[in-house]
Amino acid sequence: MYDVIVIGARCAGSPVAMLLGRKGYRVLLLDRACFPSDTISGHMIWQPGIARLQRWGLLNNVVASNCPPVKDVKMDLGSYALSGVLPPSEGVEDAYCVRRTALDKILVDAAVAAGAELRERFSVTAILTENGRFTGIRGHSRGGRTIDEKARVVIGADGLHSLVARTAVAPEYRTRPAITCWYYSYWSGIRTNGVQAYLRERCMSILAPTNDGLTLVLTLWTHDQFHEIRSDIEGNYLRTLRQVPEVGAFLEGGRREERLRGMADVPNFFRKPYGPGWALVGDAGYHKDPVTAQGITDAFRDAELLSDALDSGFSGNRNMEQALQEYEQKRNDAVSEMYEFTCAMASLETPNAEMRQFHQALLRDQQAMDSFFGCLAGTVSSSEFLSPENRQKIIDAAA
Ligand SMILES: Cc1cc2nc3c(=O)[nH]c(=O)nc-3n(C[C@H](O)[C@H](O)[C@H](O)COP(=O)(O)OP(=O)(O)OC[C@H]3O[C@@H](n4cnc5c(N)ncnc54)[C@H](O)[C@@H]3O)c2cc1C
Incomplete structure (x- = not known):
């Protein structure tokens, strides 16, 4: 019997497993993926997220992953460009755009070092319930037999299409359909000064320096263009980038090193993140358009909030239901304003x-x-x- 079973071991699941492990709880951490591995995601982490990595003692590992710091940001709006230096947060001056292959491995290793039991290549196929309360999971390792595991709380850190959320029929609110669609890849031979974004009519291109001298080159369009974009992904990706001469010049000197990856499944919603014997964290509980690059930072913050809430419930300091209700409230207070800002920015409207x-x-x-x-x-x-x-x-x- 575990205190918690965490399904999903990326930027929400591993931190919550690590933080509960550090508090002495018995944690089982499961993921159908193995690590290091990639996932469809950009990976800009602004200073508030980096401040958490620093607090957890993991920032040095990010720096050591050969990822350059980012201070400067430019937003080109066609006839003019805004550029500035990101204000620091909690004394942290640099943001980082660290690849998920590196970041998620650092997080998983930290969870294991904190005492969490990790099972990679393990698929959870069902949630076990008794009298309406979640009591554990059923699943199997790759090619293995089906097994059950029990816990006091099952945490869904299992992303947008969370099995935990679906089983609990977790209520969704402030829901808005997808506003954008995305394609991106990694290029060598491009040197940008920090993050550069180029907003044009109903589309945007973003360049950000990442690990090993590569540059993440993303394009996004309004969601209504998705079918048209998908009919010629490569052509539309390059055309959108090259319509900005400055970006075209960057690409001339560079080389695309990886295949194009894309995503149009980017809805916006909050979910009620708890119930009897279950909780949600990360994208499973709150999902929004990636345009403001908040997902990883949000996952880190909510991992802290949730692990504190569970700790106060388990230790008897608070009633568990109240502690989790407060977790939802604190999450919503922290992101409400950014949610509106994100949805507005995702419309990709050029300034009036x-x-x-x-x-x-x-x-x-x-x-x-x-x-x-x-x-x-x-x-x-x-x-x-x-x-x-x-x-x-x-x-x-x-x-
Ligand atoms: C195009 C794009 C660009 C983005 N850019 C940024 C950015 O620049 N900065 C930023 O902060 N955020 C960005 N995001 C958002 C970010 O990717 C997410 O917010 C973040 O990945 C959420 O982490 P998570 O741990 O909650 O979920 P995920 O990263 O989705 O991880 C969920 C894990 O759960 C596992 N899992 C799911 N179900 C099961 C199961 N049944 N059994 C076992 N394992 C299971 C999966 O294998 C997976 O490893 C972007 C997203 C997209 C789509």
């Missing part, structure tokens, strides 16, 4: 006259422009910074 006027003012105020990028990284409140009053203040000051 009012926003262009604001951007022109930002171009004359570097500090304000840095704060603008802080909204993206989640270190500056977007509702305050982008409020009509604050925008007017910046416009007046620039005038």
Whole structure:
């Protein structure tokens, strides 16, 4: 009998297993994948996520994975470009765009070092229940026989299509259908100054430096274009990138090193993340468009919130139901504003006259422009910074 079984061992599951393991709980960590392995995902981690890696003692491993730090961000809007330095968070100045092959391995190893029992290549096929309460899992290792394992709590860190969420019929709220679709690959021979994004009519290209001298080159379009994009993925990917001469010049000097990967299944929703004997963390509990690159950072924060809630419930300091209710509330408070900002940004609308006027003012105020990028990284409140009053203040000051 385990205290918890965690299904999914990537950026939500491994941290929650690690944090509970460090608190002395008996943890079984399961994933049908093995590590290191890749998954369809970008991997920009802004400073609040990096601050957690530092707190957990794992930042050195990320740095050692041969991933360059990122400080500078540029957003090219066609006739002008905003560029700035990301504001620090908790004393952390650098963001990192660390590949999932490296990141997830670091996280899994940390969970095992904390005492979690890891089973890779293990598929969970069913959740065990008794009188409406989750009591364990049924599953099998690759080619192995079906076995049952029991736990006080089953945690679904099993991503967007979570088996735990489906079995619990976890209520969804603030739901919005997918707004964008994505294709990306990795290129050698490209040198960018930090992260560079190029917004054009209903599409965007993003370049970010990652491990081993490679650059992650992503394109995204509004979701209504998906069928058209899919009819010629390679052609549309390259055409979208090359419509910006600066990006075209980057590609001229570079070489694509890997196949194109894509994703259009990017809905937006919150799920109730707990019930009798179960909890959700990461994408399983809260999913949003990747345009603001929040998923990994959100998974880290929620791993901390959930492990604290479970600890206070297990130890008897709090009633478990109340502790988990508070977990949901804290998660929602932390992300509500960013959720709206993300959905708005994912529409890929080019700025209207009012926003262009604001951007022109930002171009004359570097500090304000840095704060603008802080909204993206989640270190500056977007509702305050982008409020009509604050925008007017910046416009007046620039005038
Ligand atoms: C195109 C794209 C770009 C993105 N870019 C960024 C970015 O730049 N920055 C950022 O922060 N986020 C980004 N994201 C979001 C990020 O990928 C997710 O938020 C993050 O992967 C969520 O982690 P997770 O651990 O919750 O789930 P996942 O990474 O989906 O992991 C779930 C794990 O559960 C396992 N699993 C599922 N079901 C079972 C089962 N039944 N039995 C056993 N194992 C199971 C899977 O094998 C998997 O390993 C991007 C996403 C996409 C699609």
